[in-house]
Amino acid sequence: MTAINKMLLDANKQFEAIEEQFQTLQILNEDGEIVNKEAMPDLTDEQLKELMTRMVYTRVLDQRSISLNRQGRLGFYAPTAGQEASQLGSQFALEKEDFILPGYRDVPQMVWHGLPLYQAFLFSRGHFEGNKIPEGVNVISPQIIIGAQYIQATGVALGMKKNGAKSVAITYTGDGGASQGDFYEGINFAGAFKAPAIFIVQNNRFAISTPVEKQSAARTIAQKAVAAGIPGIQVDGMDVLAVYAATLDARKRAVNGEGPTLIETLTYRYGPHTMAGDDPTRYRTSDTDNEWEKKDPLVRFRKFLVAKGLWSEEEETAVIERAKEEIKEAITKADAVPKQKVTDLMNIMYEKMPANLQEQYEIYKEKESK
Ligand SMILES: Cc1ncc(C[n+]2csc(CCOP(=O)(O)OP(=O)(O)O)c2C)c(N)n1
Numbered sequence: 001m002t003a004i005n006k007m008l009l010d011a012n013k014q015f016e017a018i019e020e021q022f023q024t025l026q027i028l029n030e031d032g033e034i035v036n037k038e039a040m041p042d043l044t045d046e047q048l049k050e051l052m053t054r055m056v057y058t059r060v061l062d063q064r065s066i067s068l069n070r071q072g073r074l075g076f077y078a079p080t081a082g083q084e085a086s087q088l089g090s091q092f093a094l095e096k097e098d099f100i101l102p103g104y105r106d107v108p109q110m111v112w113h114g115l116p117l118y119q120a121f122l123f124s125r126g127h128f129e130g131n132k133i134p135e136g137v138n139v140i141s142p143q144i145i146i147g148a149q150y151i152q153a154t155g156v157a158l159g160m161k162k163n164g165a166k167s168v169a170i171t172y173t174g175d176g177g178a179s180q181g182d183f184y185e186g187i188n189f190a191g192a193f194k195a196p197a198i199f200i201v202q203n204n205r206f207a208i209s210t211p212v213e214k215q216s217a218a219r220t221i222a223q224k225a226v227a228a229g230i231p232g233i234q235v236d237g238m239d240v241l242a243v244y245a246a247t248l249d250a251r252k253r254a255v256n257g258e259g260p261t262l263i264e265t266l267t268y269r270y271g272p273h274t275m276a277g278d279d280p281t282r283y284r285t286s287d288t289d290n291e292w293e294k295k296d297p298l299v300r301f302r303k304f305l306v307a308k309g310l311w312s313e314e315e316e317t318a319v320i321e322r323a324k325e326e327i328k329e330a331i332t333k334a335d336a337v338p339k340q341k342v343t344d345l346m347n348i349m350y351e352k353m354p355a356n357l358q359e360q361y362e363i364y365k366e367k368e369s370k
């Protein structure tokens, strides 16, 4: 028999109980000190340095992408600075066979999972060559429809489970994405079928100009996991060790057949929403910006590594120089790819073209030959 509830609902008590369970996981504080030894992941010195290398490299990639965009040499671009720990700490916990289903801001995870940089640039330009993902690189092209990738990730994860694969599908959305129907459908379905999925919500506090406070009455996004019957955790998204540890833990559970996990990372994007005309000064104060810059993931991790004697200014300069060089090579390679033509798009879309399109195809072919 089910237990009988003799009390009317005490809403405050219920909220208190929920809040207590969704405290923010932090391992490294803003001063670069370990504040949570129990949760400290087991990483070698080389791995710790690799994490820093990737964050520094990605910060440079962001700066260069913004400037290339301003020069008209890139197309669609969503800035990433501030979110490096959320993006790269989670990707670092993956294995090559795991599948990434990114949103438009998640190009760094794709690149570190194996997507050649020049293809990321071609994606930005809207060139289909940017979406021809090489065999063995388990990513799909970034989703523009907010939240849609959550349902797809559940499907990919379920496929892995049915094939007996010991791998996971990981997907990313934002605080705004966590209000979408697709978000709920994805986590609910994955929970019901114990799909090996990891759902990350990068809560950067804004969905374009809408602040997270207006996004939902839920105090945390992590707690939305409860309704889907799956575990959820909120982590300090500016702390690369906390994000890594939470993702690794979620991955372990998933490959053990224990199903999906929802991870909310508390983070911040320093730049505009995208490079298509958004002006964050219209909805954000410089006080808030400054407050978040103090939490910067690179600054705190640098402090931690320097204190351990694992990082120096010379090493950081070398990473920056390498990043600049490789970005230059990648953009040159992207420039060398022939411009896409309408007939190219039609060719890759159909095995056998319908007659009406065949007619248009001939017209375009004629135009393009001139
Ligand atoms: C279904 C859908 N609705 C609206 C949009 C327009 N749109 C693009 S980005 C965005 C905000 C998303 O914010 P969030 O999920 O917090 O991600 P962030 O950009 O902050 O990383 C909106 C509403 C869209 N792309 N798809």
Ligand SMILES: [Mg+2]
Binding pocket: 174, 175, 176, 202, 203, 204, 205, 206, 207, 208
């Ligand atoms: Mg957001």
